Amino acid sequence: MAGAAKGGRDIVAYFAGHLAHLVNGDDDPNPGSEIMIRPFQLFERVHRALVGNRRYADNLVGLWAYPPPGDADDAADFYFDQVLDRPIAARRGEPTSVDHLAALVATLAFAEGQSAGAAKAALSTWKALIGWPERRRRLVEAKDVFELSNRILKCLDAANRPYAEVLRLGLCPREWLVGDAAVGVNTLKAANAFIKALKATMNDDLGRRPTEPELNRAFAAAAVPGSATAQEFVRTPLGAAAIARIAGRDQTYVVSFDAISETLVDQLVEDEEAEPLMSGAEAASHLDGAVAGGAIAPAERELLSALMDGKSLADALSANPFLRRRVKTEFGGDVSAFVEDLAGRAARFAAAAGMGRP
């Protein structure tokens, strides 16, 4: 069984960006001011991407977690149904992230037609994107595409969570999200927290069954609701499967835990739904702080600022020979690896400097 490849960091945000570009017709070599969004063609593009893009296959779909022969088409179909087309229910009768997405997409449609927003049933991300007339206005400004991407991402951060939590346990989502063995997202999160604690208790010495004291210490640190003791959890089907992953010689779990963890946001902050994205100028104090703290170079600050202002990555890089040389010499020409590394450094610095205050 192949392990998950590296490069999973923020694959959900990348997928949201990819979807935003596809919904905006940006894959057309000669895009006009109007586009036609045909649901089946869009589905096919998305499906093909989930099958053919290795980063998606490894870190989003988790093809490695499916039992042999591991059919990529079936796994992509299941991911589509369970994540993209998963209804996002309203809480307390308030608009959800998918309602906000539907409202934005509705403003792009030229004619009155099928109204996704008027549907009684809970919308999915997919239905919010396609449930409108096919003829639409194309977003020309990059900042508008960012906002579309932002709203898709808010949906995906929630809808992708159960699927990713199963992968994080090294298990196959098809076996734990549907049918009699289906497990809720809160139990999955708790199981992952328990496994994380167990992994630390075992000093990462995996490939063996944990001892009773190790199980007890881990459960004391991270209990799983519904089970009174570690032994009780281990006797549940989910607990038994998760422990089997740790104890087995198959290293899927070891590979999957950190890679998939990086795709998950720690918390969803619903009350900041309406906050607009920052421009490069607004972000200046954060970026300057990262330069002053030695987390990023001045030239990298300029690149991030340009990207936040909506400049294309190709244009921003072409304006900066220092960074082009760096991409070539330090990242083997891999622009994605460089940008992810850079964004990661800036984000870690800002999080350490700015979080924790009221």
Place this chain on the structure above:
Amino acid sequence: MAELLDARETRRFLRSLRVATQTALAGYDLSRSRAAEGGASFLALAAKGPGEFRFPEAGIVSSDGLLRATLERDAAGGAVLTLQAEGATGLKAYAARGARLRLGLGLDFDSSFDRNGTLRLGLDRDETHAANFSRFDLELLGPSR
């Protein structure tokens, strides 16, 4: 100066940074794949192993996800490599197009997809041995003649 920033603004910055960089990357990759139209590459995910490379029974999907390559070996040691365009998008991109396949050093073959998006390439024993099926490339040449 960073200490003056509150947690809410920091979360907003982090989200903006996440969206801007990943959306820009996705757009960059999309424009590169547009520029690369006119070809595709095939890379077997598990090409390396203790033994000789074995072509997966399920085939290999191309980098653009629009073609599936399968290999049928015959008793004489030769093989037929079949590339099949998948879906409406695959057909639109590949049906009735001329193509050049590069299977290894000096192993270039000109052929064409039929109107069903199928390209079949017969290889004799020597060519099968010299070909590198774990990674090969396809270049589109134009409408088939």
